Amino acid sequence: MGRLFLITLEGNFYSCKHCQTHFALADHIISKSFHCRHGKAYLFDKVVNVTVGEKEERMMLTGLHTVVDIFCVACGSIVGWKYESAYEKAQQYKEGKFILERFKVLGPDGSLYLAAQEPNVAGSDGDDV
Numbered sequence: 001m002g003r004l005f006l007i008t009l010e011g012n013f014y015s016c017k018h019c020q021t022h023f024a025l026a027d028h029i030i031s032k033s034f035h036c037r038h039g040k041a042y043l044f045d046k047v048v049n050v051t052v053g054e055k056e057e058r059m060m061l062t063g064l065h066t067v068v069d070i071f072c073v074a075c076g077s078i079v080g081w082k083y084e085s086a087y088e089k090a091q092q093y094k095e096g097k098f099i100l101e102r103f104k105v106l107g108p109d110g111s112l113y114l115a116a117q118e119p120n121v122a123g124s125d126g127d128d129v
């Protein structure tokens with residue numbers, strides 16, 4: 001595959017919990033109210049240093065979406081997904097945006113998120129997989 005070119009972020013960023021590759025700035029968070037199988041997930045406007053998987057249609061709490069999984073470009077671990085398109089008009093603001101699963105990334109202060117700490121909140125605006 002050749003050499004990896006990693007983009008370095010400055011400021012408050014989220015990074016890979018396995019290899020510390022930078023992914024996204026806290027400034028680019030659109031919403032923290034998403035949920036995945038493992039707890040919290042954040043919606044980001046922009047994510048770097050990831051590769052995408054195959055497109056697939058996925059039924060979520062908020063309707064049918066076309067998504068691709070996203071992977072850390074350095075270590076290959078899955079870190080979330082990207083919305084390619086949404087079928088419901090109300091959900092189309094997510095198109096082209098990225099989800100990072102909170103427990104798969106390190107926070108701006110290097111914190112690890114433990115999925116077991118947070119109970120699932122019923123009736124949240126989140127997506128599920």
Ligand SMILES: [Zn+2]
Pocket residue numbers: 016017018019020021072073074075076077
């Ligand atoms: Zn990594």
